[in-house]
Amino acid sequence: MSDWKKICALGDVPVLGARVVDSASHGRIAVFRSAADEVFAVLDKCPHKAGPLSQGIVHGDTVTCPLHSWKIQLRDGQVVPPDVGCVKHFATRVDNGEVFLAL
Template identity: 60%
Template sequence: MSNWKRICPLDDIPRLGARVVQRPSGGDIALFRNAEDEVFALHDKCAHKGGPLSQGIVHGRKVTCPLHGWNFNLQDGQALAPDVGSCASFEVKVEGGEVWLVA
């Protein structure tokens, strides 16, 4: 059973930007919004050196880590070649202009 939680209005996440959802345990989650208003959710920690992905550059369905330039697929958290690794991804949806997350 999924446990959806309302997080914020879509407009609270800047286009081509991110918003951080803090959790008491398990690490923060970064919500990313691309130019097409798609929203994605990843653990806010780069698999390479632990950099804050929420401060990275969003382009298409990818985010570039601000520390060392690694690129991650926003849909599944997988690093893009030549880099190897992944960060956790979370279910997210937008309904009625509101962002919902399973975490």
């Protein structure tokens, strides 16, 4: 069973942007918010060259790494073809305007 941790208010994550959360067990986690107010979380490290995904461009449910433009699907952490790879994904939920992360 996941341990849900309240990390911030939904308004603290910019629309089409990210906020970084430090986790003792996982390191830096990037929390993203889509234009539709969906919230996603992945490790803040591109699987290609460890670029900071939190500084990437969010479009829909995908983020483009700022270093080499790899696209990462935020729903599952999979890299968009033709590139290959994945990044650890974390479950999120929003309750009463508060964002929770499963660790």
